[in-house]
Amino acid sequence: MVEQQASKDTIGGTGTVLASYGRGVLVQAAGMTLHCALSGRKQRIVCGDRVTWVYPPSADGPSIQSIEPRRNLIERIDARGRAEPVAANIDRLAIVVAAEHKLDLGTETIRPELRTYRDLHMNCIEVASQSGAGMDDFKRSLTGSVTLLVGQSGVGKSSLVNALTPEAAAQTAELTRDVEGRHTTTTARWYTLDANSAIIDAPGVRDFAPPASLVRAAERGFIEIHQLSVNCRFKDCRHMEEPGCAVRTAVVAQEIAPRRYESYRRLFRLYEKLAP
Numbered sequence: 001m002v003e004q005q006a007s008k009d010t011i012g013g014t015g016t017v018l019a020s021y022g023r024g025v026l027v028q029a030a031g032m033t034l035h036c037a038l039s040g041r042k043q044r045i046v047c048g049d050r051v052t053w054v055y056p057p058s059a060d061g062p063s064i065q066s067i068e069p070r071r072n073l074i075e076r077i078d079a080r081g082r083a084e085p086v087a088a089n090i091d092r093l094a095i096v097v098a099a100e101h102k103l104d105l106g107t108e109t110i111r112p113e114l115r116t117y118r119d120l121h122m123n124c125i126e127v128a129s130q131s132g133a134g135m136d137d138f139k140r141s142l143t144g145s146v147t148l149l150v151g152q153s154g155v156g157k158s159s160l161v162n163a164l165t166p167e168a169a170a171q172t173a174e175l176t177r178d179v180e181g182r183h184t185t186t187t188a189r190w191y192t193l194d195a196n197s198a199i200i201d202a203p204g205v206r207d208f209a210p211p212a213s214l215v216r217a218a219e220r221g222f223i224e225i226h227q228l229s230v231n232c233r234f235k236d237c238r239h240m241e242e243p244g245c246a247v248r249t250a251v252v253a254q255e256i257a258p259r260r261y262e263s264y265r266r267l268f269r270l271y272e273k274l275a276p
């Protein structure tokens with residue numbers, strides 16, 4: 001919304017942050033795209049933030065006045081183990097994985113794994129941005145929410161976004177490209193799909209290193225393990241070697257996919273190693 005009284009007055013309004021570039025942010029406000037200065041702000045502003053901006057007559061351009069409280073904040077852990085904010089106010093994560101290095105031959109090889117996730121009621125969409133296969137399904141799944149794409153570098157997140165919106169295709173070339181000339185995404189970028197839907201393309205992850213402070217959080221990522229943990233004998237069961245562990249019983253009974261349990265164990269050990 002833009003409130004403008006007269007050209008000599010301060011103008012301003014609210015908007016959504018499309019991208020944050022360190023020195024400034026790109027804001028979508030009432031159909032305009034504004035480059036706003038941060039004017040000495042301490043708090044990091046990220047893609048997806050709702051902000052108010054002002055443009056006083058004496059200023060060189062618009063700047064950010066305030067950030068609205070966030071519903072949530074997605075962070076990644078940088079090489080030094082510090083949390084780095086990526087995007088805020090997200091409704092859903094879409095985890096992008098490439099089947100065998102993007103073989104467009106199909107997803108037969110990973111069907112059994114997809115089955116595991118589908119059984120956990122996670123929506124799995126098989127999609128190829130180059131052939132366009134599955135793109136309609138993908139598009140439909142994005143309707144009515146703000147979706148953040150996450151996944152390893154090079155799996156095709158930006159290619160999916162480019163196939164969805166012409167606006168993205170035009171911008172990718174300038175926003176990306178690393179020293180080796182690869183088109184790798186360097187900052188999260190919001191693309192509006194319609195009045196209620198948006199997709200955010202984010203930089204890929206190369207390694208995953210969870211913050212050591214969140215050891216117990218390993219379990220949270222595995223909904224089936226988390227749900228069963230209430231039946232473990234010990235309230236703080238780690239589901240490793242403890243007696244009376246409902247999780248291990250379920251693995252033996254094949255109610256939990258062994259592969260999922262193995263992933264849990266691997267993650268748990270990684271947390272343990274990182275813990276002070």
Ligand SMILES: Nc1nc2c(ncn2[C@@H]2O[C@H](COP(=O)(O)OP(=O)(O)OP(=O)(O)O)[C@@H](O)[C@H]2O)c(=O)[nH]1
Binds near residue numbers: 131156185202204
């Ligand atoms: N064969 C095939 N290649 C693809 C497909 N999608 C992407 N690629 C190629 O894979 C490479 C990496 O794709 P990107 O879309 O840049 O990957 P990304 O996930 O955005 O990577 P980061 O920005 O580094 O995280 C590009 O060379 C694409 O052309 C696909 O569906 N099939």
Ligand SMILES: [Mg+2]
Binds near residue numbers: 158159183184203204
């Ligand atoms: Mg990318």
Ligand SMILES: [Zn+2]
Binds near residue numbers: 229233237238239247
């Ligand atoms: Zn247990």
